[in-house]
Structures are given as C-alpha cells and as structure tokens.
Amino acid sequence: MLLNIQDYRRQAQRRLPRFVFDYIDGGAEDERCLQRNGSDLAAIHLLPTCLRDTHAIDTSTEVFGRRWQAPFAVAPIGLCGLVRPGGDMMMAQAAAAAGVPFILSTASNTRLEDLRQTSAPWLQWMQVYVMSERSIAEQIVRRAKAAKFGALVLTVDVPVSGARERDWRNHFKLPFRPTPAIALDLLRHPGWLWRVLRQGAPSFVNMSEENTAGSAEVQAALLAREMDRRLDWDSLRWLRGLWDGPLLLKGLLHPADARRAVAHGVDGVIVSNHGGRQLDVAPSSIAALPGIVDAVAGRLPIFVDGGFRRGSDVVKALALGAKGVLLGRPPVYGLASNGQQGTAAVLGLLREELERSMTLLGTACISDIGRHHLMNDSHPS
Numbered sequence: 001m002l003l004n005i006q007d008y009r010r011q012a013q014r015r016l017p018r019f020v021f022d023y024i025d026g027g028a029e030d031e032r033c034l035q036r037n038g039s040d041l042a043a044i045h046l047l048p049t050c051l052r053d054t055h056a057i058d059t060s061t062e063v064f065g066r067r068w069q070a071p072f073a074v075a076p077i078g079l080c081g082l083v084r085p086g087g088d089m090m091m092a093q094a095a096a097a098a099g100v101p102f103i104l105s106t107a108s109n110t111r112l113e114d115l116r117q118t119s120a121p122w123l124q125w126m127q128v129y130v131m132s133e134r135s136i137a138e139q140i141v142r143r144a145k146a147a148k149f150g151a152l153v154l155t156v157d158v159p160v161s162g163a164r165e166r167d168w169r170n171h172f173k174l175p176f177r178p179t180p181a182i183a184l185d186l187l188r189h190p191g192w193l194w195r196v197l198r199q200g201a202p203s204f205v206n207m208s209e210e211n212t213a214g215s216a217e218v219q220a221a222l223l224a225r226e227m228d229r230r231l232d233w234d235s236l237r238w239l240r241g242l243w244d245g246p247l248l249l250k251g252l253l254h255p256a257d258a259r260r261a262v263a264h265g266v267d268g269v270i271v272s273n274h275g276g277r278q279l280d281v282a283p284s285s286i287a288a289l290p291g292i293v294d295a296v297a298g299r300l301p302i303f304v305d306g307g308f309r310r311g312s313d314v315v316k317a318l319a320l321g322a323k324g325v326l327l328g329r330p331p332v333y334g335l336a337s338n339g340q341q342g343t344a345a346v347l348g349l350l351r352e353e354l355e356r357s358m359t360l361l362g363t364a365c366i367s368d369i370g371r372h373h374l375m376n377d378s379h380p381s
C-alpha cells in the first residue's frame, strides 16, 4: 500500500536498478546534510489553533502574479530519463495537472521546446547550469526565452560536484560501462530494462541548438557536474542581458548572499543545499531559512527545498516565512513507481496532507499560516 512518500521511496527502490536508485536517493559524503534536512524538519512542532472555520480549505497561493494550486513546485532533476524514458515530460504533465510549476533541468533528457508545448508558460520554469563553455548556457537561456518559459532558475551551489560516494561505488559515470554486478542488477529489473531498450538510453539533449546531445566530453562533464568556477556575482549582469523575465537563484544558505541577491535585482531565491548532495557539512535548508527570511525582509519571495516529505513539512516552511517549497526526490519516487500517474499521485498525496494539516491547525488559507503556529523552542534557528 502506498500511503506516504516513504512508501513511494521503497517502491522506487524495488523498481529501479541499484545504480539508478542510488543516483536519485543519495547525498554527498556521509550523507549527514541529507539526514539533517529531514531530522531538522521533524524537530519543528506546530501549535494548532481551535474553533476556526475550516470547512473550505484553500491551498492556492499567488506567485509572480499567477495562482499556484498548492504552495509547492517540482524541483529540477537531471537525468529523469534514466528513471523512465520520457520522465521529464511525465513529471511536467503531472505538475501541470496539479496546477503547480515544473522546473526543467539543464541536465534533462527532453528538448525544452518539446516540453513547452505541454502546458502554460507560467507552469514551466527553466533551470540553468553554467558550464565552462558558457555558450551552452547562453543558447539554453536564449531558447528558454524564445519558448516563453515562465522563469529562469540559476543554480549556484554546484561549482564542483559534491562527493556522491554511492555513484562512485556504482561506477556511475560517462562513458557508462556496466560492471558484471550492474549487468546482473539490470537483469533483475526487466521492466526498467525493457523500457530503456525499447525507447533508448537518455542523453542530454539541451546542450546545443541543433537537436544534438553535444560532444562526449560535454556530456561527461555535465554528468560529473564540472561547472564554470569563475561564475560570480558580476556574472549575473551577463545573464540579465540574455533574460528579462523572473530570475531566481537556487542554492543559497548564507544570509549575506541573500542580501546580495536583493542588491543584484534578482526576483526570488531558493534556499537549498541541493538535497544534501553538495557540501555535507552545510546546515539543513529549514535551519538556514529563518536567517534568509530576516535578511531579505520581504523584498523577494523565498522558496526552500530539501527533505520535504509531508504536507505538514510544507506548512513548517510557510510558517517560517517561505512563499513555497520545491519537491525534489518525492515526484521522482512517484515516477519510478508508476510513471506520470505515480508523480501525479505523489503531488495529490502531498496536497491532501497539506489540506488535512491546515484543517487541524485551524488555517483555512495559506495566508493564515504564520510564525504564531511555531512552538517557540522547537524551530531550529
């Protein structure tokens, strides 16, 4: 029975070859940051209020002038096509049906123009990684603008890849050469293997304007997350020259960086430690959130991701001042379990949990949620 996100996680583990599951599920080094994302959220307690009219719960919220049906969006996930061929499209359609945005990764396996045809522009955002060959990011941003994506998300927490030891142990790198252990594991997952054999192994199709996957070196560098380490605050001017829509920075944890983001005229920030996949000694996102809320002082919408597995977790972020939450692994666990329907089920489940939590808290709408719902001694700031 799939009752909660942990059930979907276990289902994904059963359905996927180990190297694929580990790629999704894993974190960096000792995976302490990954654990902290969950345990710091669990340590926060919410104080319910009673005798409030909650007969009609409204989970919708307004972001950049548009109404999201719930205060969450699907985070950018690279290499979804490895989980399911066509995975980006399936997740985007599930998100659109739920009335929440989907963020397409630079490392996706679906041409951004193809994805754009599936739903309204404001429901689709484009994430950009800046690799040493800056022309790759430039053409992505130009195409995203031409295709009318609703917002651009610059990920700033990957100057190099975190030490993903699970991937190293599984020899998961390009060019991919299955070890005998991996070959055996693939045979144990005939459903996954059949789909990949029938529909083809995924490739990074957004690396060039002409529908090509880019050179083998570029592909390997993207999988190894070799980025432009010269990227700095001044580089935002270069990006602004290419993109005039909403621009968000994803991967901030330091309040000083949030102040800089305001000064540089970005339109939103995403507090994130990349799901515990980068700096293992970084704080949990939920612990970093209050410092950023104070630094930004209402001048920008703040989003947060990392470890959100219950509707009540989403309420905690909102109570601490976030506008919304990004969901990383949960929609992918759904995708692995049952394709588009699986992701749709995960988004539906979290929305139901959110509604129930709001009812129990005595909050009929999102704007009713606030700091007064936090137990003073339980939030981790």
Ligand SMILES: Cc1cc2nc3c(=O)[nH]c(=O)nc-3n(C[C@H](O)[C@H](O)[C@H](O)COP(=O)(O)O)c2cc1C
Pocket: 023, 024, 025, 037, 075, 076, 077, 078, 105, 106, 107, 127, 155, 250, 272, 273, 274, 275, 276, 305, 306, 307, 308, 326, 327, 328, 329, 330
């Ligand atoms: C398998 C996987 C691939 C990811 N790929 C990207 C990516 O391409 N770009 C990006 O900005 N973040 C990427 N992330 C980070 C997510 O966008 C998000 O920050 C993180 O997963 C949130 O934590 P959660 O998984 O606990 O919800 C990836 C995360 C995972 C698990």
